[in-house]
Amino acid sequence: MISDLINICKKGGEIIKDNFDKKLDVNKKSTIDLVTDVDYFVEKVVKEELNKQFPSVEIIAEESALDNIEKEKPVFYLDPIDGTTNFVHGFPFVAVSLAYYVKNSAEIGIVYNPIMEELFTAEKSKGAFLNGKAIKVSSTDKMINSLIGTGFPYSIVEREDNEVIIQRLRNILENSRGVRRAGSAALDLCYTAKGVFDGYYESGLNPWDVAAGKLILEEAGGCVSSISGGEYDFNDSWIVGSNGLIHDDLIGKINIS
Numbered sequence: 001m002i003s004d005l006i007n008i009c010k011k012g013g014e015i016i017k018d019n020f021d022k023k024l025d026v027n028k029k030s031t032i033d034l035v036t037d038v039d040y041f042v043e044k045v046v047k048e049e050l051n052k053q054f055p056s057v058e059i060i061a062e063e064s065a066l067d068n069i070e071k072e073k074p075v076f077y078l079d080p081i082d083g084t085t086n087f088v089h090g091f092p093f094v095a096v097s098l099a100y101y102v103k104n105s106a107e108i109g110i111v112y113n114p115i116m117e118e119l120f121t122a123e124k125s126k127g128a129f130l131n132g133k134a135i136k137v138s139s140t141d142k143m144i145n146s147l148i149g150t151g152f153p154y155s156i157v158e159r160e161d162n163e164v165i166i167q168r169l170r171n172i173l174e175n176s177r178g179v180r181r182a183g184s185a186a187l188d189l190c191y192t193a194k195g196v197f198d199g200y201y202e203s204g205l206n207p208w209d210v211a212a213g214k215l216i217l218e219e220a221g222g223c224v225s226s227i228s229g230g231e232y233d234f235n236d237s238w239i240v241g242s243n244g245l246i247h248d249d250l251i252g253k254i255n256i257s
Helices: 002-019 037-053 084-089 163-174 185-193 207-219 247-254
Strands: 026-028 034-036 058-061 075-082 095-102 105-113 118-123 128-130 147-150 178-180 199-203 223-225 238-242
Touching: 002 037, 002 095, 002 105, 002 118, 034 037, 034 084, 037 058, 037 075, 037 095, 058 207, 075 084, 075 185, 075 207, 095 185, 095 207, 105 185, 105 207, 118 185, 118 207, 128 207, 147 163, 147 185, 163 178, 163 199, 163 247, 185 199, 185 207, 185 238, 199 247, 207 223, 207 238, 223 247, 238 247
Parallel strands: 058 075, 147 178, 147 199
Antiparallel strands: 026 034, 075 095, 095 105, 105 118, 118 128, 199 238, 223 238
């Protein structure tokens, strides 16, 4: 199954690659949340292939998500372009993200960045891979030596309670080697999985943003949780991922007393 899903993701990736750095039809879903004609086209192509090859599996996709899908059944979580703002501005941190879940349990995760030719894959209990080579999380065991990835919700320009976001960022900046905001949650999780980031946290995400990357990070030996340290659920407002060694410390720095 995974080889078929990889091929489907690569079809979507080719569309992204063909349209990268080209003039796009850009619209807004909110003040700074962008969507392009390419997002819709990639989603259409990938969904058609998924429906053709796996007709019994429901699809929850970013640009056509439905709330009434029974998630106890097999389901695909699809983000056609994770990092649309990057795509619009020609920043090459973009990816097709696809996950296969059965009874709310991740079975397959694929994150494909066609611009940088990075194909991250994972199957439950089989490890995580980048372009076919096994990857593992970092061995950094101190926050002060860590590089942390993060992101900010699109609503940040519209909300009045941003102080908690800024305070958490300040805490991490003062207790780590640095923070990076690259603009793709799926790839942030994958970069934690391959040991570039030692930890990652973000709020305001949707299932299709993190479903694949979560499995890839866990299969690479990492840890994913809610901001309280409990098991992460798609309904949680914050996600925290790490190499496991700095996880408790990262959560401690994120939480504000």
